[in-house]
Amino acid sequence: EIVMTQSPATLSVSPGERVTLSCRASQSVSSSLAWYQQKPGQAPRLLIYDASTRATGLPARFSGSGSGTDFTLTISSLQSEDFAVYYCQQYNKWQTFGQGTKVEIK
Amino acid sequence: QVQLQESDPGLVKPSETLSLTCTVFGSSINSGYYWGWIRQTPGTGLEWIANIFHSGTSYYNPSLKSRVIISIDTSKNQFSLKLNSVSVADTAVYYCARGRQASGYDSWGQGTLVTVSS
Numbered sequence: 001e002i003v004m005t006q007s008p009a010t011l012s013v014s015p016g017e018r019v020t021l022s023c024r025a026s027q028s029v030s031s032s033l034a035w036y037q038q039k040p041g042q043a044p045r046l047l048i049y050d051a052s053t054r055a056t057g058l059p060a061r062f063s064g065s066g067s068g069t070d071f072t073l074t075i076s077s078l079q080s081e082d083f084a085v086y087y088c089q090q091y092n093k094w095q096t097f098g099q100g101t102k103v104e105i106k
Numbered sequence: 107q108v109q110l111q112e113s114d115p116g117l118v119k120p121s122e123t124l125s126l127t128c129t130v131f132g133s134s135i136n137s138g139y140y141w142g143w144i145r146q147t148p149g150t151g152l153e154w155i156a157n158i159f160h161s162g163t164s165y166y167n168p169s170l171k172s173r174v175i176i177s178i179d180t181s182k183n184q185f186s187l188k189l190n191s192v193s194v195a196d197t198a199v200y201y202c203a204r205g206r207q208a209s210g211y212d213s214w215g216q217g218t219l220v221t222v223s224s
Contacts, residue, residue: 001168001169032208034209034210034211036210036211042216043201043203043214043215043216043217044152044201044211044214045214046209046210046211046212049208049209049210050208050209053209055212056212087151087152089152089154089210091205091208091210094154094165094167094168095154095157095167096154097151097152097153097154098151099151100151100152
C-alpha cells in the first residue's frame with residue numbers, strides 16, 4: 001500500500017496569508033495525485049487533480065505542484081472560506097488518502 | 107448537475123452484512139466515469155473501498171477485498187456496496203462518489219453514517 005503523509009497536521013494562519021501544504025508518498029505516484037477540501041459536515045470537494053490541474057470553477061489562488069513522491073498545495077492568499085481540512089489522494093496504484101491538514105484561524 | 111445519494115442503513119449488527127446503494131441523478135451511470143465508495147472515520151481518515159465502471163469492471167481495496175462486493179445497475183442508475191462480517195471498526199461515514207480516469211472524484215454524495223453495534 002502506498003502511504004500518503006501530509007504535513008503539518010494543523011496550520012494556524014491569518015486571512016490573506018500564503019499557505020503551503022505538503023503531501024509525500026511512500027513511493028512514486030507519478031502525477032496521479034488529487035487534493036480535496038473538506039468542511040465540517042460536508043463531503044470532500046475536489047480541488048486539484050493530476051497534481052496541478054485545477055478542478056472546474058476553482059479560484060486561481062489554489063495551485064498544486066509536484067510529481068513522483070513530493071507534492072504541494074498552495075493557497076496564495078487565504079480567504080475566510082478556505083479554513084477547512086485538506087487531503088491528498090494518490091490514484092496511481094489503487095487509491096490512498098493522506099491523513100489531512102487542518103487549516104485553522106490564527 | 108450531477109447528484110449522488112446514498113441509502114441509509116443506519117444501524118447494523120456485528121457479523122452482519124452492510125448494504126448501501128447510491129442513486130445517481132443528472133448523469134448517466136452508463137458513461138465514461140467510474141463510481142466508487144469511500145468511508146471516513148475519525149481514527150483512520152478517508153479510506154477508499156472499491157470502484158466500478160459501467161461495464162462491471164471493478165477494483166477493490168486489497169485490505170477489504172475479501173469482505174466487499176460492488177455492483178452496478180445501469181437500468182436504475184444505481185451502484186451498490188455490500189460489506190460482510192462487519193465489526194465495530196466498520197462504523198464510519200460512507201460516501202459514494204463519481205470519478206474519472208486520472209482525475210480523482212469530482213462529485214460526492216452527502217455521506218451516510220453507518221453504525222455497527224449490537
